Amino acid sequence: MKIIDVLDKKGRTYHTIPAHESFSQILKLLVTHGVGSLVVTDSNGATIGIVSERTLIEALSRMGARAFDKTAKSVMRSPVPSCRPDHTIRQGLSTMTTLRTRHLVVCDSAETYGVVSIGDLVKYRLQDTELENLVLRDMAGARHLASSGSALRRFDKAG
Numbered sequence: 001m002k003i004i005d006v007l008d009k010k011g012r013t014y015h016t017i018p019a020h021e022s023f024s025q026i027l028k029l030l031v032t033h034g035v036g037s038l039v040v041t042d043s044n045g046a047t048i049g050i051v052s053e054r055t056l057i058e059a060l061s062r063m064g065a066r067a068f069d070k071t072a073k074s075v076m077r078s079p080v081p082s083c084r085p086d087h088t089i090r091q092g093l094s095t096m097t098t099l100r101t102r103h104l105v106v107c108d109s110a111e112t113y114g115v116v117s118i119g120d121l122v123k124y125r126l127q128d129t130e131l132e133n134l135v136l137r138d139m140a141g142a143r144h145l146a147s148s149g150s151a152l153r154r155f156d157k158a159g
Contacts, residue, residue, distance in 0.1 A: 004085035006124050012114040016041045019073035037103040040076040049076030080105050089125045
């Protein structure tokens with residue numbers, strides 16, 4: 001399954017925050033939308049970074065209460081952890097592991113398609129694995145029945 005398929009199933013809606021917005025506004029939007037990350041945009045609406053619960057915790061750890069004086073641009077992760085829409089779920093999970101991130105912006109050179117989380121990818125990877133297991137069981141069952149049938153035919157001919 002491709003990353004774009006995951007977005008098509010879960011929805012392509014993602015939430016953004018302008019680079020100049022405050023730390024408090026980031027928190028407010030994360031809670032309001034019930035999401036774990038926001039795409040940071042410049043004044044033209046272009047994606048320039050991402051802020052997540054993790055980046056906020058890191059900022060608080062480094063700066064203490066001064067973090068509340070910072071903007072989205074000053075605490076965002078950039079370059080943006082991303083993957084292409086034609087990447088597989090496995091490639092997406094590998095990218096997350098390599099970059100030590102829980103969110104990837106799905107984009108190509110022309111467009112941002114959405115955001116996937118590690119939970120999204122694990123969910124659909126698990127569904128793929130379950131489907132694969134069912135198909136393999138069906139194939140094994142059919143093969144067993146076919147070989148049992150030929151054994152029965154040999155038994156009938158011998159008797």
